[in-house]
Amino acid sequence: MKYLKQYMIIGAVTMITSCSDFLDTAPLDALSPATTWKTEDDAQKFAIGCYGGNNYDTSSWEDGGNILYLDCGSDFGYNNFEWENYKTIGNGTMTPSGAVASFYDFSVIRRCNTFLEKVKEIPFSNEQTKNDLIGQVRTIRAYRYFVMNWWYGGVPVIDNYNSADEAKVPRKSEEEVKNYVNTELDTAIGELNASPSERGRIAKGAAMAIRMRSALYYGDYVKAKEMAEAIMNLKQYDLEPDYSNLFKVAGQDSKEIILAVQYVNSTLELGTIGQMYNNGDGGWSSIVPTQNLVDTYEMADGLTKEESGSYDPNHPFAGRDPRMAMTIIYPGMDWNGTVVNTLDKTINGKDNANYPPSANNASKTALTWRKYLDEQYANGIWNTNACPIVIRYAEVLLTYAEAVNELSGPSADVYDKLDLIRGRVGMPKVDREKYASKETLRRLIRRERGVELAGEGVRRADILRWKDDNGKMVAETVLNGVLERVVGTVNYAETDPTKRAEIDTNAPATDKKIEDRVFKVHNRYNPIPQGAIDNNPNLEQNPGY
Numbered sequence: 001m002k003y004l005k006q007y008m009i010i011g012a013v014t015m016i017t018s019c020s021d022f023l024d025t026a027p028l029d030a031l032s033p034a035t036t037w038k039t040e041d042d043a044q045k046f047a048i049g050c051y052g053g054n055n056y057d058t059s060s061w062e063d064g065g066n067i068l069y070l071d072c073g074s075d076f077g078y079n080n081f082e083w084e085n086y087k088t089i090g091n092g093t094m095t096p097s098g099a100v101a102s103f104y105d106f107s108v109i110r111r112c113n114t115f116l117e118k119v120k121e122i123p124f125s126n127e128q129t130k131n132d133l134i135g136q137v138r139t140i141r142a143y144r145y146f147v148m149n150w151w152y153g154g155v156p157v158i159d160n161y162n163s164a165d166e167a168k169v170p171r172k173s174e175e176e177v178k179n180y181v182n183t184e185l186d187t188a189i190g191e192l193n194a195s196p197s198e199r200g201r202i203a204k205g206a207a208m209a210i211r212m213r214s215a216l217y218y219g220d221y222v223k224a225k226e227m228a229e230a231i232m233n234l235k236q237y238d239l240e241p242d243y244s245n246l247f248k249v250a251g252q253d254s255k256e257i258i259l260a261v262q263y264v265n266s267t268l269e270l271g272t273i274g275q276m277y278n279n280g281d282g283g284w285s286s287i288v289p290t291q292n293l294v295d296t297y298e299m300a301d302g303l304t305k306e307e308s309g310s311y312d313p314n315h316p317f318a319g320r321d322p323r324m325a326m327t328i329i330y331p332g333m334d335w336n337g338t339v340v341n342t343l344d345k346t347i348n349g350k351d352n353a354n355y356p357p358s359a360n361n362a363s364k365t366a367l368t369w370r371k372y373l374d375e376q377y378a379n380g381i382w383n384t385n386a387c388p389i390v391i392r393y394a395e396v397l398l399t400y401a402e403a404v405n406e407l408s409g410p411s412a413d414v415y416d417k418l419d420l421i422r423g424r425v426g427m428p429k430v431d432r433e434k435y436a437s438k439e440t441l442r443r444l445i446r447r448e449r450g451v452e453l454a455g456e457g458v459r460r461a462d463i464l465r466w467k468d469d470n471g472k473m474v475a476e477t478v479l480n481g482v483l484e485r486v487v488g489t490v491n492y493a494e495t496d497p498t499k500r501a502e503i504d505t506n507a508p509a510t511d512k513k514i515e516d517r518v519f520k521v522h523n524r525y526n527p528i529p530q531g532a533i534d535n536n537p538n539l540e541q542n543p544g545y
Contacts, residue, residue, distance in 0.1 A: 037118045040125065043133065046118075050111045050137050051200070052268065061108055061140045062147075064261035064388035065272035066101065068287055068372070070457035075478040076293040076450070077459070078514065080364050084275075084286055089460070089526070092479065092518035096545050097530040103151045104529050105144075106158060112141035113160050128193070135191030136202045142184040143210050149177040150217060150461065153525040153542060170538040178218055185211040195236065199253065200262035205234050209258045209391040212399055217465050221403040228400035231258070237393040243425055244326045247371040252387050259390040265379055274382035278329075278342070278368045279361035280353040282381065288363045289328050289455065291486055292478070297321040297451050302428035304447075313505050316486065318498035322425045325498075327454050329368040332490050332500025341490045342366040343501060356485060364514050365485045371455045389456060394421055398449045405445060409438040418445070421452055439469075464524055479519035484512040520544065 037043060052060030071077030073089035082088060085101040094100045115137045124130035148155045154174040161167045172180070188207045196203040212227035231237065238255045245251035252260070263270040277283020297320045299308040310319050317330045325333065333340045341347055342354045342363060356364050377384040397417045404414050410432075419429045435441040446466060450459065463475040487507035494500045522544025533539050 037122055040122060040129075043115070043119050043122045043124075043130075046111070046115050047133050047137055050108060050115055050140050051262075052108075060261065060268075061143060062261050062390060064263060064270050064386070066103075067261065067388040067390060067457040068272050068276065068369075068455070069101065071289075071455055071459045072287060074459035074463055074475075076290055076296075076454055078288050078290055078365055078483065079286060080288075080360070081284075081286055086287075090479070090517065091483075091515055092520060092523050094523065094527055094545070096527040096533065096541060100526060100529070102529050103147050103526070104155070104532055105148075106156075109141050109144050109158065110160075112137045112144075113158070116141075117160055131191045132193045135188040135193075135207065138184055138188040138191065139202045139207045139210065142181045142188065145177055145184075146181045146210065146214050149174055149181065151526045152528055156536075156539075168536045168538050171540060178214070181214060182211065182223075185214070194234065200260070202259070205231055205236055206259045206391070208234075209396065212396065213391065216399050216403065217461060219465070221406045224399055225403040225407065228396050228403065231393075231396050232400070237396070239393060239397075239420060239424055241424065243323060244374060246389065246392065248375050249377075249385060254392075256393040257389055258392055258396070260387045261390060262387055263385050265383070265385045269379065269383040270386050270388070271382045271384070273372055273377070273384045273386050274380075276369050276373060277381055278354050278363050279359050281336070284361045285363040285368065287369060288365045289367045289369055290365050290483060291316075291367070292483075293451075293454055294320075294324060294328065294330070294367070296447060297324040298427070298447070300427070302431065314488075314503050315499045315501065316503060317501055318496070320498070321427055321451060323427075323451055323454075325370075326425070327370055327451075329370045329373070330501065331366055331486075331488075332494070332497050334497050335370075339490065339492060339497075339500065340368075342368075343486075343488050343490050365483075367485075369455050394452055395449075395458075397421055398445065398452065402442075402445050402449070405438055405441050410436060410441045414441070418448060421448065473519075473521075473524065475519050475523070476521070479517050479523075481517060482509070483514040483517050484509075485514055487511050 050061065069079065069086045072079035072086040077090070079086035079090060082099045085099050088094045088098055088100050116134065119130070119134060145155070145157070154171045154177055156169045157172050157177060157180055158167065158169060185207055189204055189211065192202065192204040192207055194204050208227050208231050212224055212231065215223035215227060236255070237258060240246050240251060240254040240256040246254055246256060275284045275286035278285050294316060295305060298304055299310055300319050300321065301308055301310060305311040312318060317324070317332065329335055329340055331340055331342045341352060342356065343366060344352055345355045345358065346352055351358060353359060354362050356362050356366055372386045372388070375386070377386070397420060401414045401417045404411060415430045415432060422429065430444065435444050449462065463478055464473055466474040468474055468477060486503045488501060488503040490500050491502050492500065522542070525542045527545035528539060528541055533541060
């Protein structure tokens with residue numbers, strides 16, 4: 001199979017040579033370069049450039065690193081270094097001029113605008129080829145607006161401009177941008193081919209999946225259900241039999257993956273994987289899971305740790321949902337030819353490089369993500385061809401389950417969809433009697449979505465959109481308080497890896513504390529970067545910042 005990124009350098013060079021110097025900052029970067037288009041091949045190259053760049057120009061329709069970092073802004077993840085721009089999102093200290101990851105970027109949108117304007121003039125040998133290409137670019141543009149709109153709550157919708165002053169346009173409302181995104185996606189779905197011509201290309205199912213996610217995030221359960229059903233009816237996607245395989249190079253062609261960010265050795269490589277490894281493995285522990293995530297997994301019997309008599313707080317990793325060990329590298333685990341030890345200060349009289357307080361690059365939560373790390377990358381952990389997943393089929397099933405339950409409550413169909421996901425890893429079927437009401441099933445669906453998609457960049461959005469019984473954002477509860485790690489020792493004499501970690505439940509709070517976290521209502525939206533405000537006096541900052 002051909003890979004889209006292998007051709008991206010061609011499209012990127014085509015764009016770079018035509019761009020003027022004043023297109024550097026948003027929204028000034030919305031200015032469109034004048035370029036000469038003559039052939040179908042010119043259009044194909046520019047469309048590839050709308051997907052992204054290469055090792056020298058990494059601007060892309062989506063950043064795989066962002067996908068991996070995003071859970072650091074939730075109760076499931078932690079980022080230790082403020083300069084990496086996600087720590088302040090997680091602990092609620094975001095400011096307009098501070099170290100905050102910015103999704104406010106019009107560079108790809110500008111490329112898409114240019115393509116959609118110029119492609120009209122180009123004759124194609126096949127009209128559907130042209131329509132499909134238009135649909136791909138239209139979807140990319142809609143996706144970028146969706147991302148910005150979700151995190152900022154309304155942004156400018158830009159045209160092609162001839163001067164910097166023309167580009168200084170005000171924000172549209174969040175509702176206006178949402179409607180624009182949805183209309184564009186609905187149009188693109190009608191333009192796109194049913195199947196992609198190569199891995200990484202957007203086809204009908206990918207546009208439907210983005211439309212589905214947009215509907216779900218904004219509480220349009222009717223549309224979310226409709227789109228989930230439409231994706232299922234395509235019969236192109238299915239659950240990968242081996243959950244772990246999804247996050248390996250060998251699994252990149254899985255039928256479960258609907259949309260992923262493409263990285264290719266020597267063309268466009270992803271270095272973020274190195275930042276996920278722990279100190280002793282040459283990594284930075286920049287992106288790590290939390291004990292809150294561990295606590296969310298059910299026990300193997302299908303009961304929560306609070307419900308199950310088999311849960312032992314001194315051995316919190318024992319007897320859990322198998323996805324826990326497929327998602328998290330925990331202390332005591334057999335991994336990469338050794339026993340993982342992030343609990344003891346010394347091992348056999350020598351300093352432990354992975355002891356949380358000992359080194360900046362040691363995981364402060366005593367945990368490491370396993371997704372995407374179970375791989376021997378040909379060019380090393382800092383130059384990988386890992387392809388972070390944006391949307392996969394399990395999310396379609398979970399969306400369908402959530403939407404139907406919110407619309408009409410429990411049904412056999414909803415239970416069956418959840419059973420497919422749980423059954424893949426050997427978890428018991430949903431207890432129909434226990435989860436017989438909309439409210440109880442809602443709790444299960446949220447928990448199931450949390451553990452199934454952990455580390456894949458959707459958790460913060462979920463806790464922002466979900467409301468508790470009092471109508472408050474779930475984030476107001478789970479992101480206010482002290483973030484803690486477990487403290488204890490690793491017993492090498494224990495043969496069961498899940499019981500090697502012996503946790504001291506009476507450890508002092510000062511030993512367990514990682515950081516204080518705060519979430520205020522205005523943190524629902526990120527601050528618009530101060531540089532964007534400075535460049536465009538017509539932009540208004542979000543309230544609270």
